[in-house]
Structures are given as C-alpha cells and as structure tokens.
Amino acid sequence: MQTPEQKFELITRNLQEYLGGDRIKEVLAERDLNVYWGTATTGKPHIGYFVPMAKIADLLQAGCHVTILFADLHAYLDNMKAPWSLLKLRAKYYEAVIKAMLTSIGVPIEKLKFVFGTSFQLSEKYTLDVYRLTAITSVRDAKKAGAEVVKQVDSPLLSGLIYPLLQALDEEYLDVDCQFGGVDQRKIFTFAEKYLPVLGYKKRSHLMNAMVGGLSGSKMSSSDPDSKVDLLDSAESVANKLKKAFCEEGNIVDNPLLAFVKAVIFPVNTLGGHEYKFEVTRPEKFGGNVAYGTYDDLEKAFENKELHPGDLKAATAVALNKLLEPIRKIWEESKELQKLTLEAYPPPVPKITTEVSRLDLRVGKVLSVESHPERENLYVEKIDLGEETGPRTIVSGLAQFVSKEEFTGKLVVVASNLKPAKFAGVLSEGMVLAASNSDKTVVELLEPAEDSIIGEAITFEGFHSQPDAVLNPKHKIFEKVAVDFITSEECIALYKGVPFKTSDGPVTVKSLKGAHIG
Numbered sequence: 340m341q342t343p344e345q346k347f348e349l350i351t352r353n354l355q356e357y358l359g360g361d362r363i364k365e366v367l368a369e370r371d372l373n374v375y376w377g378t379a380t381t382g383k384p385h386i387g388y389f390v391p392m393a394k395i396a397d398l399l400q401a402g403c404h405v406t407i408l409f410a411d412l413h414a415y416l417d418n419m420k421a422p423w424s425l426l427k428l429r430a431k432y433y434e435a436v437i438k439a440m441l442t443s444i445g446v447p448i449e450k451l452k453f454v455f456g457t458s459f460q461l462s463e464k465y466t467l468d469v470y471r472l473t474a475i476t477s478v479r480d481a482k483k484a485g486a487e488v489v490k491q492v493d494s495p496l497l498s499g500l501i502y503p504l505l506q507a508l509d510e511e512y513l514d515v516d517c518q519f520g521g522v523d524q525r526k527i528f529t530f531a532e533k534y535l536p537v538l539g540y541k542k543r544s545h546l547m548n549a550m551v552g553g554l555s556g557s558k559m560s561s562s563d564p565d566s567k568v569d570l571l572d573s574a575e576s577v578a579n580k581l582k583k584a585f586c587e588e589g590n591i592v593d594n595p596l597l598a599f600v601k602a603v604i605f606p607v608n609t610l611g612g613h614e615y616k617f618e619v620t621r622p623e624k625f626g627g628n629v630a631y632g633t634y635d636d637l638e639k640a641f642e643n644k645e646l647h648p649g650d651l652k653a654a655t656a657v658a659l660n661k662l663l664e665p666i667r668k669i670w671e672e673s674k675e676l677q678k679l680t681l682e683a684y685p686p687p688v689p690k691i692t693t694e695v696s697r698l699d700l701r702v703g704k705v706l707s708v709e710s711h712p713e714r715e716n717l718y719v720e721k722i723d724l725g726e727e728t729g730p731r732t733i734v735s736g737l738a739q740f741v742s743k744e745e746f747t748g749k750l751v752v753v754a755s756n757l758k759p760a761k762f763a764g765v766l767s768e769g770m771v772l773a774a775s776n777s778d779k780t781v782v783e784l785l786e787p788a789e790d791s792i793i794g795e796a797i798t799f800e801g802f803h804s805q806p807d808a809v810l811n812p813k814h815k816i817f818e819k820v821a822v823d824f825i826t827s828e829e830c831i832a833l834y835k836g837v838p839f840k841t842s843d844g845p846v847t848v849k850s851l852k853g854a855h856i857g
C-alpha cells in the first residue's frame with residue numbers, strides 16, 4: 340500500500356511543473372485521483388510521445404484512474420490539421436499507435452479508459468456550454484490561451500480561438516480532478532483554471548511534462564523529417580537520423596540526444612523500480628564497453644568527454660529501437676493497420692508537368708453578349724475574370740449553338756493566356772471552352788460548378804500548374820493539349836482522364852459524352 344504522500348511523489352516526479360498540488364493532496368487523502376491526457380489526432384505521433392506515456396505509467400502506478408482523450412474535433416479546429424474526411428481514420432490510427440506504445444513500455448492498457456472527443460463534445464449540453472463560454476471569454480484571452488498550441492497563421496481562424504474553450508470544458512465533461520499535458524499546454528491550463536469556476540464548475544489541477552526537442556535542435560516537428568523519428572521508422576532509419584542529430588562533444592546544455600535519453604530512455608526503463616543500465620558498446624581502443632546506471636552518471640561522462648557523441652548516438656539508437664521494435668512488429672503482423680496507415684495518411688500524389696501545366700484556364704463570368712458586326716456565326720462577349728484591369732473582350736464561334744440569353748450571366752471556362760488575336764476586325768483576349776460532337780452539329784459550353792469563384796484557376800489533380808504568361812502561338816501548345824480534352828460518360832470535362840476542377844468541384848457539360856473540347 341502506498342501512502343498519499345508516496346502517490347503524490349509518483350504523480351509529480353519528473354514533471355517540469357504542476358499547478359494545484361494542494362488540491363491533488365486533498366483528493367489523495369480521501370480517494371484515488373482522476374486524471375486525463377488528451378492528444379489532438381493530427382500528424383503521426385513521433386517518439387516524443389514516449390514522454391507522456393512514461394508519466395501515464397506513473398499515474399497508473401499511483402492508483403490514478405486515467406483517461407486518454409483522442410481529441411479528433413480539436414485536430415480539425417486547429418487549422419484543419421486533420422481534414423474532416425480523415426478525422427475518424429486519424430483518430431483510429433492514434434488509438435492503435437498509442438496503445439502499441441503503452442504496451443511496448445509495459446503499461447496494462449486495460450486499466451485505461453479511451454475516449455474520442457466527438458463522442459461527447461457534440462451533445463446539446465456541451466454545445467451550450469461552448470456558447471456560454473464564448474459569451475464570457477474575450478478574444479484576447481482565447482488567442483493568448485492557444486498561442487503555443489494552435490498553429491499561428493497570418494489570417495487566424497475562428498476555430499483556433501474556440502479550441503482552448505473546448506479543451507477547458509473537457510475537464511468538466513471527463514469528470515476529472517486533473518489534466519496532464521506538455522508544458523506547451525500551460526496557457527490553456529491557466530485559461531481553464533480561470534474560466535471553469537465562472538461557469539460554476541470546479542477548478543482542476545494541472546500536470547506538465549517537459550517537451551523533448553527535435554533532433555536537429557528545434558522542436559520535434561512532422562514538417563522536418565530529419566528532426567522527427569516516427570514510431571514506425573525502420574531500425575536503420577532510426578540509427579541514421581540519430582547519426583545526423585545535433586550533438587556536440589562535451590555540450591550537455593544544447594543536446595537533443597541527452598535530453599531524449601533523460602526524458603524517455605531512463606524513465607521508461609526504470610518504471611516500477613526496475614534496475615536499468617544504459618549500455619554503450621565500443622572497441623577496446625576507444626575505452627571499451629561502459630554502462631551507466633543513472634542519467635546523471637551518463638551526463639557527467641559526456642560532459643567530461645569520456646563519452647564521444649558517436650558512441651552516445653549509437654547507444655541511444657539501440658535503446659530506442661528496443662522500444663520501437665514491439666510497435667513495428669504489431670504493424671508488420673497486421674494488414675489492417677497497414678491499410679489504416681495509408682488511409683489515414685495518404686501519401687501525396689507526385690505531380691507531373693506536361694503541356695497542360697502551361698495553360699492558364701480560368702473561371703469567367705459572361706457579363707454581356709453581342710453579335711459580331713461582320714460575321715453572323717460569331718459573338719463578342721465581355722467576360723469578367725476577376726482581373727483589376729476589368730472584363731475582357733472575347734470572340735467565340737457559338738452563335739449557332741447557344742442563345743444570347745442562355746450565354747449571358749453564365750460561368751464559363753476561359754483559356755486566358757492565349758495570344759490575343761483578331762477575328763474579322765475584333766480583338767479577342769481569350770477563348771471560351773466548349774465541347775462539340777464529331778460533326779460539329781452540337782456544341783455545349785463547359786460549365787464550372789455553380790459556386791466556383793470568378794477568376795480562379797482550373798486545376799488538374801496530379802499535374803503542376805505553371806502557366807506561361809502568354810503562350811507562343813507558333814508552338815501550338817493549346818492545340819496539342821486539347822487533343823486530350825474529352826468529356827466523360829458522366830459529362831465531366833477531362834484531361835487525360837483527370838477532371839477539370841475548381842474549388843467547387845468538377846467542370847461539366849450539359850449532355851455530350853466522349854466529346855472533344857476546344
């Protein structure tokens with residue numbers, strides 16, 4: 340049996356900071372503590388996640404009731420780091436990988452409670468509390484609270500302001516005494532301490548672990564592949580990344596490797612009072628094998644230059660791979676998890692450049708349509724392409740196929756970087772795209788989806804867009820590309836089988852299938 344003091348010691352050891360220690364002690368004097376740790380289900384979790392996992396092991400050992408929150412809605416609210424369509428899949432991936440990590444370090448996962456944010460954050464009561472909270476929170480406080488967690492962008496979104504409010508409410512709805520998180524969460528934690536009581540809810544305590552730095556010296560981030568070690572990286576890749584890590588001989592202050600060994604390797608391997616030695620293997624001529632029983636011994640040896648960076652890196656790679664091996668094994672043995680990984684984090688389609696990349700196709704709005712003064716098969720339109728220089732004049736051979744009434748006001752697709760050319764005396768500054776059947780008896784306009792934006796570019800997935808300012812007519816780029824413009828069985832305009840797209844979806848024609856576009 341542990342005393343409340345022993346439990347408190349275990350709960351708070353190795354933390355960078357905690358708030359509300361007295362309240363924790365009060366609870367412990369009567370019963371075990373209810374705690375939760377939340378993670379937004381965004382990018383793939385990396386090895387830095389071992390730090391909170393080690394603390395979760397401590398919490399369980401101290402008899403705490405621990406809940407793990409997969410904050411799926413938060414992943415969306417933070418600049419759509421997880422797009423809505425991938426939300427469920429990302430949350431599933433997190434669940435699998437976090438459970439694998441816990442298992443790898445010997446934590447009995449059946450003692451934990453796992454909860455998804457959207458399973459309770461969309462209830463009527465919770466939603467009303469969000470509104471109540473928005474009505475008493477200043478924009479300034481909301482902004483400040485999220486500053487170190489929510490991605491800061493040039494034009495901040497409202498969702499990022501609401502994020503900390505929901506995190507504060509989670510404490511009430513998960514019915515805990517205490518929230519645990521990285522020290523980066525500090526401002527959200529103090530926000531919660533200030534505002535929950537205003538809503539008539541209990542003020543919670545907060546536990547904060549230190550953040551481990553990225554291997555190149557900065558914060559570990561998914562956007563810098565060399566600074567981040569993924570939980571499913573191969574053993575060789577782990578060794579290679581550590582080899583490249585920033586680690587100066589004798590420097591113990593700015594040393595991501597040592598920081599990682601201190602925050603993860605020692606705590607994880609000494610859970611439950613286990614004996615552990617950090618082992619370094621090296622040839623006799625470099626001092627032979629050594630083992631360090633405490634982090635302090637290791638640090639001292641490194642500071643005194645008795646341990647070389649190369650040897651520290653190799654030894655850390657071995658220790659880390661021991662933690663990762665069971666996780667890799669779970670994935671290797673599960674086709675389902677491999678599939679989930681690909682679905683939750685679809686690899687970006689590599690883009691290619693072809694002649695279509697050089698075209699500049701834009702959404703235009705037809706403002707007016709006149710008959711051409713000399714040619715009865717031609718129209719002269721004014722078309723708005725959203726340009727500061729005003730609408731363009733464009734001549735089109737559509738008079739026999741489309742009435743003026745039908746044409747006026749329509750959204751169309753305009754080839755906007757053709758060299759301006761005269762048609763029977765009228766200068767045309769572009770070309771309206773249309774599909775036609777083989778004997779040219781039916782011609783139909785290409786129609787962007789109705790909420791497309793005037794002036795936006797038509798895109799083709801998988802193809803780069805690098806339009807020429809003006810296409811040289813001698814090279815016949817447009818003509819060459821147009822050979823591969825064709826409408827599908829669903830009347831969608833395609834280039835080599837890829838739809839013409841705007842922000843509102845594919846571009847279509849009224850009825851022509853398998854028809855050429857020009």
Ligand SMILES: N[C@@H](Cc1ccc(O)cc1)C(=O)O
Nearest residue numbers: 377378379410413488506509
């Ligand atoms: N803010 C946490 C995620 C989180 C979300 C909601 C919570 O209630 C708790 C935690 C993070 O940065 O990952």
